[in-house]
Amino acid sequence: MLNAIVDGLWREGDKSLAVRLVAENGDALPAWQPGAHIDVHLPCGVVRQxxxxxxxxxxxxxxxxxxxxxxxxxxxxxxETLRPGQRLSISAPRNLFPLHQAERVLLLAAGIGITPLYAMALHLKAIGTPFTLHYYVRSRESAAFARELSQCADCVIHTTSPRITLAEHLPAPEAGLHAWMCGPAGFMAKAREVAAAKGWDDAHIHSEAFQPVAPPAAGDAGEIFTVKLASTGERWPVPADKTIAQVLQENGVDVPLSCEMGICGACLTPVIDGVVDHRDSVQSDAEKSAANQQVALCCSRSHSRELVIGL
Ligand code: FES
Structure with missing residues (x-):
């Protein structure tokens, strides 16, 4: 954990508030790369990413x-409450949405999903990688970083509905072209649908969700299964009304938790054996079906009777 001070607060568009944080001790805060997020422990008792x-x-x-x-x-x-000069506890940056090497980059943002992509756009510009940023907002007034983006020839702010114009803005796939997208789940589902229709390879599309996956319906919380620690062989049943993380904590196992909604990745743990019922929105479909998988202990469950995890 890091102690930070709110060094500045200002409006970005009519719907967003920018917050600048500096280290309380005056040192530089740890380095980060575009796509990274931090946990912010707010004095109202909640932790947000x-x-x-x-x-x-x-x-x-x-x-x-x-x-x-x-x-x-x-x-x-x-x-409504945060003020300049206030002290906040924050985590070190964690990056689950990194930029990879690409010859050209397409950035698609909707709403507050602009935040990681604005950092990516600045970075791509600095290193000379060709890119285009399409940023969809309901109105020009609601756009964050509108002044900076309007001075960037490669950045376009759209007030048209992405449902209608994504097909026009999303080019045909090319070998060296990768896309990063961030926004509400409906926006990203539509963008993936349009990309798939144009023949994009899923491996060239990178996304980050800002909304947790829908919780299971009542009565669909899952079957009882057993979680087993690979290191000690200890095993405990996971009832339908508890998460794996809760069961582990009740038995004295230290579990790194943050969002507890399957969106931050803090609790991802290697799977040694068993079939995971993935319920997080952090990992891609490819990661969820890879040979070496991780399980989000805060929300995912097991299709197999036993799940052996790397703890
Ligand atoms: S605690 Fe955030 S994904 Fe599990």
């Missing part, structure tokens, strides 16, 4: 928080 945005060469951190009508506490606290 926010993408780092802006220039990744800065010694301070910049996050941008959208105002959510149905806020579960984090957005409302940041918009």
């Amino acid at each position: 926010y993408s780092l945005t802006g220039d990744c060469g800065e010694e301070s951190y910049l996050i941008c928080v959208g105002r959510e009508a149905a806020s579960r506490g984090g957005s409302r606290y940041v918009h």
Whole structure:
């Protein structure tokens, strides 16, 4: 954990608030790469994950928080209570959405999904990789970083519905072209649908969800199975109304948890044996079906009677 101070707060568009954080001791905060996020422990008692945005060469951190009508506490606290000079505990950056080597890059952002992609755009520009950023917003007034983006020839802000214009903006696939996308689940589903129709290879599309997967319906919480620690051979049943993480914690096992919604990756743990019922939205479909898999202990379950994990 790091102790940070709110060094600046300002509006980005009419729906978002930018927050600049500096280290309390005056040191540079740990280095990060575009796509990284931090956990922010808010004084209202909730922990939220926010993408780092802006220039990744800065010694301070910049996050941008959208105002959510149905806020579960984090957005409302940041918009209504957080003040400059306030102290916050934050985690070191964690990157589950990294930029990979690519000859050309397409960036697709919707709403507050602009935050990691704005950092990517600045980085790509700095290293000279050709890219185009399409940023979809309901109105020009709601766009974050509108002034900076309007000065970038490779960045376009759209107020048209992506459902209608994505097909026009998403080019045909090319060998060296990769896409990174971030936004609401519906936006990304549509973008993937359009890309698939154009023949894009799934491995060239990289995405990050800002919404947790829908929780299982009542009565669909899953069967009882057993979780076993590979290191000690200890095993415990996981009832339908508890997560693997809860069962492990009840038995004194230290589990790294953060979002507890399957969206941050803090609890991903290697699977040694068994068939995972993946319920997180952190991992790609390819990762969820790879030979070496990880399980999100906060939300995923098991299709097999026993799941052996690398703890
Ligand atoms: S704690 Fe965030 S994915 Fe499990």
